[in-house]
Amino acid sequence: MAELAAKTEAGRALVYNLTHRMDEEFLPAVKNALANGTTIHDELKKLKGARWTKYSAEAKLFCSNVAMEVADECVTLCGGIAYMRDFPLEKYMRDAKITQIYEGTVHIQKNEIITALIKEYASKEGEE
Ligand SMILES: Cc1cc2nc3c(=O)[nH]c(=O)nc-3n(C[C@H](O)[C@H](O)[C@H](O)COP(=O)(O)OP(=O)(O)OC[C@H]3O[C@@H](n4cnc5c(N)ncnc54)[C@H](O)[C@@H]3O)c2cc1C
Numbered sequence: 001m002a003e004l005a006a007k008t009e010a011g012r013a014l015v016y017n018l019t020h021r022m023d024e025e026f027l028p029a030v031k032n033a034l035a036n037g038t039t040i041h042d043e044l045k046k047l048k049g050a051r052w053t054k055y056s057a058e059a060k061l062f063c064s065n066v067a068m069e070v071a072d073e074c075v076t077l078c079g080g081i082a083y084m085r086d087f088p089l090e091k092y093m094r095d096a097k098i099t100q101i102y103e104g105t106v107h108i109q110k111n112e113i114i115t116a117l118i119k120e121y122a123s124k125e126g127e128e
Contacts, residue, residue, distance in 0.1 A: 061109040
């Protein structure tokens with residue numbers, strides 16, 4: 001239970017850190033769009049360096065897997081009764097499982113992360 005609690009906090013921290021950093025960059029983009037008469041999309045395109053796709057994919061991958069691990073362990077702890085539809089745990093497990101499937105499966109998130117890592121590595125190689 002302690003490890004599950006720690007992993008849940010780690011996932012929460014990953015998401016909050018990501019969204020905080022996104023807010024910091026996106027809010028100026030919104031303000032610039034209003035000031036310059038451009039679109040938010042135009043302003044966001046000017047941002048260089050931030051790899052939101054990679055960070056988002058990392059957060060979704062980690063949190064989906066933690067959610068599934070937590071739900072699975074809780075079902076194991078409670079035994080057969082947790083598997084029955086009479087109690088909410090079986091739904092929590094299905095709710096956790098779907099996060100590994102929709103909005104980009106865990107494998108697709110991994111594809112995104114490795115693609116970003118290869119690009120980062122290639123651009124660093126070019127600098128040297
Ligand atoms: C309850 C529920 C709600 C949904 N809601 C929506 C919604 O609101 N809007 C919407 O658009 N869709 C929705 N979906 C669909 C969901 O996005 C898809 O189920 C999901 O994208 C996976 O696609 P698929 O089911 O066709 O599986 P497949 O693409 O057939 O994948 C099967 C397996 O192969 C793996 N795989 C597939 N391609 C690759 C690859 N290139 N590399 C590595 N592994 C791969 C997958 O990770 C998965 O494990 C929903 C699905 C469910 C079950």
